[in-house]
Structure formats: structure tokens, C-alpha cells
Amino acid sequence: MKKYDIAIIGGGVLGNTISYWLSVLYDLKICVIDKENDVAIHASTRNSGVIHYPFYLNSKTKKNFARAAFLSHRMWKVLAEEKKIPWVQGGTIEIALDENQHKTLEKYMIWGKENGLTEDEISILDHNQIKQKEPNVNCYSGLYCAKEGSTNYSLLTHAVKELSQKNGIDFLFNHNVDHITELSDETDIIFSDKSSLTSKFVINCSGGNSLDIAKKFGLLEGYSDLHFRGEYWVANTDIANLVKTNIYTVPRYTEFPFLDPHWIKRANGETEIGPNAVPVDSPESYDSFIKDIPTVLSKITDIVTGSAKKLLLNPEFISLVSKEFHSSISKTAMVERVKRFIPKVKPENFPKRGTSGIRTPVISPNGKFVSDMIEIDGKNSFHIVNYNTPGATGAPAYSAFVIKRLQKNGILDSSIKRKNAIWDFDKII
Secondary structure, three states: OEEEEEEEEOOOHHHHHHHHHHHHHOOOOEEEEOOOOOOOOOOOOOOOOEEOOOOOOOOOOOHHHHHHHHHHHHHHHHHHHHHOOOEEOOOEEEEEOOHHHHHHHHHHHHHHHHOOOOOOOEEEEEHHHHHHHOOOOOOOEEEEEOOOEEEOHHHHHHHHHHHHHHOOOEEEOOOOEEEEEEOOOOEEEEEOOOOEEEEEEEEEOOHHHHHHHHHHOOOOOOOEEOEEEEOOEEOOOOOOOOOOOEEEEOOOOOOOOOOOOEEEEOOOOOEEEEOOOEEEOOOOOOOOOOOOHHHHHHHHHHHHHOOHHHHOOOHHHHHHHHHHHHHHHOHHHHHHHHHOOOOOOOHHHOOEEOOOEEEOOEEOOOOOEOOOOEEEEOOOEEEEEOOOOOHHHHHHHHHHHHHHHHHHOOOOOOOOOOOOOOOOHHHHO
């Protein structure tokens, strides 16, 4: 049986950045475990690619998450420049469609400044100023963030993986965690093919599967999760440059994790609209067909017996779900949402579907969506659950925060042995 000092479950952007910090700061035997055949197969690739800046994050309740996004912006840019990965900083406008939504933008402006942004980086524009900047956008007002743009998080994650491998990290692919046996000072991880390994400490950052992994450690038993597929449509060349800036809208329903429609300028030059939020059976259901029957049956059981049952008794939630299904089936329904702020778009302008992705919000025992990330310690483990947007943007700095936490808890030695690194750990901390 292979033995490791630290095993990281999850080969996405978070698992890779954590592995990188460990590889440059410590001489330990470390592995990254993933059930797929490579890193970044799921959310780390299947996302909008937007480089977020934390103007919309509550500066008090999401302070660490906002700080991570703020610091990581420069960190990702350094790596992108060194590895020649696309980085397009075209800016984002978050628009308000009425006076009430405008008040939300004023709140964002306060949060943005408290999160470290300057007046050169964020500003509120009125209707006329928006028209001067983007003549084809129709809105009441907007908050313009010059620092936002687009990149390719899949390429960035692969670049981090290569750096970690050079520093001696093992990557174990096609390893699906079946069950866990916790001993007094180590953990046995048994995989579905009956192979196994032992690790003194385990870090769980497995994205849409993170709650399921935590439960294998006997944690968060009263919690459930649901999976929502977000779908996009790609604009044809006739209208791709109708608007040259990313356009977001103030959320309509803050209680539910439905993403309002965006106009996204991707780093590869394409323009997309979306997403919706269609409930699906697993964190890998990227099309309309059910492929994994055991996962479906497990999820149905979880809904019937778990906290999700209370959510499904909420009539407003059910109404929203039905609308999202309609927008999935009907391209016209999605385009009609976008026409509210870009009136010139038509269904025929979007001939093909874009890349779909899955968002997996966690539901508390009382049947409410958990708005914040969950960090929980096990006997010989640490779990990061409900790590959502802007998770890809903030991963490099947040991973450094994780290392610092493990140092404070005595899991990692605070006396570190530095190798050459592309990022400065001390400066981040």
C-alpha cells in the first residue's frame, strides 16, 4: 500500500494550487487524487472564464473570499504571461434595469472599495454614460470594473499541475474514492477498483463531489446538495462585437443560486450568452440525458430523506425551476432574457450551444441554500465544501490561506523550506 504525508482529493484548480504551495514550501510525499484521467475536467474548465474582481462580494461576510479574488488577479496574470495563456482584460459592466437595482450597485461600490478596489478600477455610470461606452446596451445604470476580463482556467490549471509535478507531486488519475477508514494517526483511502493508499492527512477539495467525500469521513451528515447545469449559446460573427464588454445583471433572486443572464466575451474571441440553471442528477450531467443510474437513485434518496426535501416544498423555488427548464429547452426564452438589456439580439444570432457547466450548491439541514463556503476539520482531514464563484479566480491566494490555516492548526510545520516559486507566499499571507 502506498503511503503519503498528504493526499489531496480533487484535481481541479483548487486541488492543483494547494498542491503547488505544498510542493514549494515543504519536502513531503504528496499526491493529488482524481477520478478522471487528467486535471480540470469539470468546473475548472467548464466555466465562463471571467477574471472576477471582488466588487460584488460582501466585504464583511465574505472578507477572505474577496481578499483571495483581489490578490489572485495579479497572481494569475503573472502565470498567464509566463506561459502565454490568453488574458483579455476588457472590463465588465454590472447593469441595473431600474432604480431599485441601482441601489444594489451603490452597495457594490461600497463593498468594492472596502475590498481594495480604487475609483480608477470601479465606477458607477448613468444611462447616458453607458450608452456612450456601449451604444447597444439598454439599462438604468451600471457599475463598470476595468480590471475584469477573461482567461482560460483550464490552461492555467494545467500549468500549475506541471509546476507541481516538477516539484515531485504525484498525480493519481482514474482513482475514484469508494470509502474511507480513519485510524488514529492516518487514513486509508480505498478506491472503487479495490486499490488503496494511506495518508497521514487528507485535504478534500473535490468540487461538486466534496460533500459526498466529506460524508465518507462522517462529516456534514445533515446537509444535502443539488446540481444545476448552466448552459450557454454562442453568438455568430454578425453580432459577436455588438457589445465589447462583459455584461452582468443585478441578481433578481438572491435567495436562490440562479445565475441571471450574462453577455460574456471569452478569451478565445467568442461571445456567449447564458447561463440558466437547470436541475440535473449529478455534477457531470452536461447534456440532457441521464447516464449514471446509480448516481440518480442515490440523489433521489438524498432528496427524499435529506434537507433538500424541505427546499422542494418551497413554491417559489419550484416556480423558478420550471422557468429554468423552459429556458433550457427554448433558445428563444434565453434570448428574450438578454433582449431586456441588449435589444438587438435575435434567436437566429446564436446558432450553437456553448460549453455547459455544473454548479453544486449545498443545502443546510433547515432546507436553505448555504451562501458561504464551508471549511470543516476532520480527525486527520480538512474539507472545503460549497466552493463556488469566484472560486477559480481566487484559487491561488485562497490556497495559500489554506496552507496558513494548516500551519496554525499544527498540521504543517510553520518553518518552511522554500523552492523557487512563481508566486510569493509571504506577500500573500
